Amino acid sequence: MNLLNTLVVKTLRYIPKSVIGAVASRYIAGETLPDAMNKVRQLNGENALATVDVLGEDIFTQDQATESKYNSVEVLNAIAKLSLNSNLSVKLTSLGLKMEKQFCIGNMDEIVSTAKRQNNFVRIDMEDHTCTDDTLEVYRVMRSRYSNVGIVIQAYLHRSEGDIRALAAERTNVRLCKGIYNEPPQVAIKDRVGIQQNYLTLLRILFEAGCYVGIATHDDVLIDGAKKMIVELNISKDKYEYQMLLGVRDEKRKQLIAEGHRLRVYVPFGRDWYGYSVRRLKENPQMAGHVFKAMFGIGQ
Ligand SMILES: Cc1cc2nc3c(=O)[nH]c(=O)nc-3n(C[C@H](O)[C@H](O)[C@H](O)COP(=O)(O)OP(=O)(O)OC[C@H]3O[C@@H](n4cnc5c(N)ncnc54)[C@H](O)[C@@H]3O)c2cc1C
Structure with missing residues (x-):
């Protein structure tokens, strides 16, 4: 990261929220459910699948967690009603993980069972x-009740190889x-480089165990490394998907889709x-430039 970007990262909290909003708008579908559904429809039109996330994490009251749960259920209902090709992503802290685990499990149960009835996935x-x-524990409780739920593992954690080996043995659907x-x-x-190497090690374990994998990255080293592994291990197209964030590397996304x-x-x-x-x-990588442009109205 260059010096200017480092400086902007360190001072982000002093930058007006309106400026952050203007620069970050490419990463967010909007504030409302119709905004999100419109974006999903557009992506589906480009042959991309979607996973919708209602923003919010680290809530502090049971009322907030209950509201998050209703929001997620509403997303599932809208996806089903509009026949869109999208599943749902959730953050457990938004459903009360840090307050009371059983309460969080109850919220998750409503979400995953709704998705199950609609033949969808969480x-x-x-x-x-x-x-x-705690996240792995809640995942396993859900998995013992429903098949339509998966988890995320982070390649940067030292513990992840152990977690992946256990999850691979359980044939988990892992992002x-x-x-x-x-x-x-x-x-x-x-x-x-260490994170990249670990990512590819973990990916191999999942593929060799026959797990369905969401290969979530915009990094060419990993995208290409995964492609090589898919050929080497003869992994069929219905055993994995690439995943990207809204607003990041749109051209690469289109290229991967065009490649099938x-x-x-x-x-x-x-x-x-x-x-x-934030x-x-x-x-x-171009953040500083975008922030300055937004602050001084250049190109707006
Ligand atoms: C679908 C999906 C779900 C995720 N879920 C989780 C999760 O549950 N938990 C979690 O901890 N992390 C999650 N992440 C984030 C992930 O852990 C990484 O932080 C993020 O994807 C950046 O890593 P990268 O592999 O894309 O590599 P990077 O090296 O960060 O990026 C590779 C290249 O992509 C481009 N790029 C990356 N980010 C941006 C950006 N914001 N704007 C413009 N260009 C960019 C740049 O060209 C960069 O060089 C998720 C990521 C994806 C794609």
């Missing part, structure tokens, strides 16, 4: 490392990503867009 996002054990949270070196690999790979786009929406947007901006 992916549990992975949050920072303090949530990993594999690098990991987005700023974790300490005690728990996470910190160098780019299944591809799913993560479509976040909602009023609680700030935290998600994480995306920090990853954007």
